[in-house]
Amino acid sequence: MSSIIPRSKAKGTDICAINKYYYIIRSDLGCYMQTSDLNKGADISVFSLHPACQNGDHYIGGDSYFNIINGNSCRRVTNLTTDSDAVVYSLHPKCQGGDHYFAAHGYFYIIFQGKGTYRRTTNMTKDSDAEELKLHPNHRDGLYYWGPPSSKQTGFSFLKPASEWGVEFYHGPDLGTDERTAVYSVHPDVLNFLPGGLSVTKGPAIGMWENIKTITNDSTTPVTWQKKITKKVGYNKEKMAQITHNWKIETSASIESAELAKLIAKLQFAFSAEYGGSRVSTENESWKEATEEEEQLTFGLKPNERLYLWQHKLCLGQEPVLFCCDLKITNEPNPPTSPAQP
Known part of the structure; x- marks a missing residue:
């Protein structure tokens, strides 16, 4: 708990x-x-x-x-x-x-x-x-x-x-x-x-991999796959705003409401599982409002090979809060078990 x-x-x-x-x-x-x-x-x-x-x-x-x-x-x-x-x-x-x-x-x-x-x-x-x-x-x-x-x-x-x-x-x-x-x-x-309070009001921090693309080579010859993929990167503004929406941030405070919510969430993700965290540092992630970004990918596929493209995201409970930059490619339909590296 x-x-x-x-x-x-x-x-x-x-x-x-x-x-x-x-x-x-x-x-x-x-x-x-x-x-x-x-x-x-x-x-x-x-x-x-x-x-x-x-x-x-x-x-x-x-x-x-x-x-x-x-x-x-x-x-x-x-x-x-x-x-x-x-x-x-x-x-x-x-x-x-x-x-x-x-x-x-x-x-x-x-x-x-x-x-x-x-x-x-x-x-x-x-x-x-x-x-x-x-x-x-x-x-x-x-x-x-x-x-x-x-x-x-x-x-x-x-x-x-x-x-x-x-x-x-x-x-x-x-x-x-x-x-x-x-x-x-x-x-x-x-x-x-x-x-640790966010784990009580929102749910514990959870890192998960989402399959954003599956690439298949149905031919009998090797092929080179080269395309732009779209991924969402940044934080969920709507969910983050719920953290501080009933707080009055005084003008003397050196931090704005949105920045304070981000800092609280960052610390929650870094806490141990005992206190609803996931021991993940998000300092190197993009903490801007989530937007769609394109990324050019090139890799080879063997005959009849299928690859899975995964993006890491961090959630509080079941609600996604941060869409991470990290991508992984596997040949298995099951999500990766290793955590994302910030």
Whole structure:
């Protein structure tokens, strides 16, 4: 089953909340998403991510500040696009090495999944008012954790691994108990922005060979076949536009909607099969809108020989997304088994 890539395997990616909004940070895209509701996909906007705010290990919201942890230090800013009011401070040794971080109700929470504990403190530099508590077993397998969008609220949320119900997040009042826990689905427009999300909304990445021409020599003598063949090369604009069609790309963002959709798709194809990818690099492919192109081919056919001409294409689910330049010629009617070489 395809799934979302966990934060631990996607450096610079995280979910946090602050001032009535939820934020999904994607350093690999150079931008972040803002939404007022992860379940309804409401008020979605995409902003550029300042270089100084990229590639953090963890991102924490709360109290009008974003806190970006990298190694044993933390950068605090008021705006991820402008890096405004930046201050860098060191983390107390007992506040280092957490698997997940979030803030709620005046506390920073640090989750140690391996130990099955969590630490909370009012100050990560001094480890003030600190206590370490047992993490409920049902809260140990989260992919991402975040606090409420207001520092006056209590509780926490975490994204669960995909199940037969799709991708869901849990919300509860206390990490130590499993009482009064609510479950919500993640809206498809939000899923599209998460790493691995396209495999959930569109289907896993699949590479396949399509037979675009069959050439036969029915004579008893060798012949030379020389003709122009037509092939479609480029990306499926209609399908790509569906990825970002409900997103508002802010003018401050350094990327346009179409380019952002292409980048998300490129990364999805490069992911491992575990996360709905196919481990294929498409950097050398044509990412322009698909058009018909002609190519001159010349080759010899033996008497009564039949050859098959195949073109490689990449799909999300059953829908073709990218028509590749790569062609192969075989003497078998079955598609090639070897992948295309970019």
